[in-house]
Amino acid sequence: MMNFKLSLTGISRLNIKSATALSEILAKNTTKISVLNVENYYTGYNEPQLLHAIVCIIKSQEQLRELRLIGEENPTEFHAIISALESQKESLEEVTLAYCDFNVEFKVLMNCKNLKTLRIKYCNNVRILETCLNTLEIKNSQIYTSSIVHILEKSGTLLQRLKLESDVGTICEESLLLRTLKSFCPNITYLNISCILFSTQFQDLICNLQKLQFLTLQDISGILAEELEEKEELKMQVMQLAKILPLTLQYLDLRYSGLSSYIDILLNNCYAPLKNLLINHLDDNKTTQALIKFCIRKRTLNYVGIYIDTDDHIKKEVEVYVKLVPSHRITVYC
Numbered sequence: 001m002m003n004f005k006l007s008l009t010g011i012s013r014l015n016i017k018s019a020t021a022l023s024e025i026l027a028k029n030t031t032k033i034s035v036l037n038v039e040n041y042y043t044g045y046n047e048p049q050l051l052h053a054i055v056c057i058i059k060s061q062e063q064l065r066e067l068r069l070i071g072e073e074n075p076t077e078f079h080a081i082i083s084a085l086e087s088q089k090e091s092l093e094e095v096t097l098a099y100c101d102f103n104v105e106f107k108v109l110m111n112c113k114n115l116k117t118l119r120i121k122y123c124n125n126v127r128i129l130e131t132c133l134n135t136l137e138i139k140n141s142q143i144y145t146s147s148i149v150h151i152l153e154k155s156g157t158l159l160q161r162l163k164l165e166s167d168v169g170t171i172c173e174e175s176l177l178l179r180t181l182k183s184f185c186p187n188i189t190y191l192n193i194s195c196i197l198f199s200t201q202f203q204d205l206i207c208n209l210q211k212l213q214f215l216t217l218q219d220i221s222g223i224l225a226e227e228l229e230e231k232e233e234l235k236m237q238v239m240q241l242a243k244i245l246p247l248t249l250q251y252l253d254l255r256y257s258g259l260s261s262y263i264d265i266l267l268n269n270c271y272a273p274l275k276n277l278l279i280n281h282l283d284d285n286k287t288t289q290a291l292i293k294f295c296i297r298k299r300t301l302n303y304v305g306i307y308i309d310t311d312d313h314i315k316k317e318v319e320v321y322v323k324l325v326p327s328h329r330i331t332v333y334c
Contacts, residue, residue: 003034003063008054024049027056035066038081041100042072051079058084063091071099074124078105089113097121102128118151119334130154135161137334142166145173145180152180161190163334169195169219182208192253192334194218198237207244214332215245216253238262242269250300251332253278255307264290273298278305278327288314295321305330 006026026033038054058064058081067085082105085092094117095109102125109115110131117135120126126138127147133155138148143166152159162185164171171177171194178201181188189211196202198220206212238259245252249272254263260280267290274294282288282304295301304318305327315324 003032003065004030005035005037006030006033006057007037007039009037009039024053024056027053027060030057031060031062033057033061033064035068036061036064037068037070039068039070040072041069041078041081042075051081055080055084059087061088064088065091066094066096067092068096069098069100070096074099074101074122076101076103078103080105082106083108085109086111093117095119097123099123101125104128132156132158134158135334137161137163139163139165140167142168143171145171145177149176149180152177153184156184157187159185160187161334162188163190163192163216164194165192165218166195171195175201178202178205181205187211189248190214190332190334192216192218194256196220198241203241203244206241206246210246211248212246213248214251214253215249217257217259220257220259235262235265238265239269242266243271245270245272247272249273250275251278252276253305253331255280255305255327263287267291267294270294270298273300275300275302276305276330276332277301277303278330279307281308282306282310282314282318282324283308288318291318292321303330 036058058067069081078100086108089108089112091114092112093114095115096119098121100123102123106128109118109129112131115131116133118129118131118133119137121137121139122141127150130150131154133151136148136151136155136159143164162181164177174197182205186208188209191209191212191214193216195218206215242265252272252274254260254266255278259266263279264286282291291304301322303323303325306324307327310318310324318324
């Protein structure tokens with residue numbers, strides 16, 4: 001039997017009656033929904049019929065595999081919608097939660113035996129969760145390591161894909177984060193991290209991730225500029241990073257890293273067999289020649305993703321060795 005996706009979006013104060021009627025029909029007649037998407041959920045939901053219908057939809061499914069709950073104004077009450085996931089603890093594999101304030105109801109996720117992927121965006125009280133994961137994505141204005149360290153420790157060697165994105169520009173208790181990842185999560189194959197200090201501890205982590213295939217670094221240069229006053233010292237840091245990149249690494253995204261001025265140094269010292277490289281631009285001879293030499297030396301690079309249009313002359317010269325494409329075409333997401 002075919003499985004279906006159901007999206008309950010735009011459930012607002014204006015169309016609550018229609019949404020309730022539809023939800024009641026679905027709860028009674030549809031059992032093959034595999035993906036449920038509830039958007040614009042807010043604390044002020046005061047329609048018992050609608051809330052009951054959503055709960056019934058969840059409970060009546062044979063195998064609900066994915067839930068997306070997008071809040072409005074960070075709701076704090078969920079009226080048994082989250083608790084209803086207990087009925088899907090054998091089938092639920094992926095959960096996305098955005099703009100919500102977690103409460104004890106969310107502990108039901110710890111009972112979901114096959115939950116592999118958890119995406120949390122702009123949510124509060126994350127520390128209430130303790131679950132073992134394959135994929136973890138956290139995005140917030142500021143990331144507090146103490147809120148997620150227990151998830152990292154519990155996931156341990158099972159964690160393979162990790163994205164940590166901070167809007168403000170800092171990851172609090174960064175040393176604890178790096179230490180935890182190095183000690184508990186050596187099997188990460190995908191790492192997307194922002195606002196991390198270019199420290200010896202960070203380089204030790206990268207060196208320890210011997211199965212790493214995809215690496216995205218964001219917003220490093222601002223921190224570097226504060227910590228490393230001498231350009232020569234910064235060049236040495238980039239050189240060291242290039243040399244310790246795991247030999248399993250196939251994908252490197254530096255578009256938003258702030259390292260555009262040092263791409264040549266990285267490529268000249270990189271031993272990883274990169275297949276895809278994403279950078280901001282390719283507009284100077286130094287970077288162009290380093291890229292060509294890397295292609296000749298490694299013979300692995302298939303695509304270079306460019307964020308900014310490249311001069312036709314440079315493009316013609318480089319494409320003898322590697323294909324230049326718009327970055328979005330080869331971007332790999334968590």
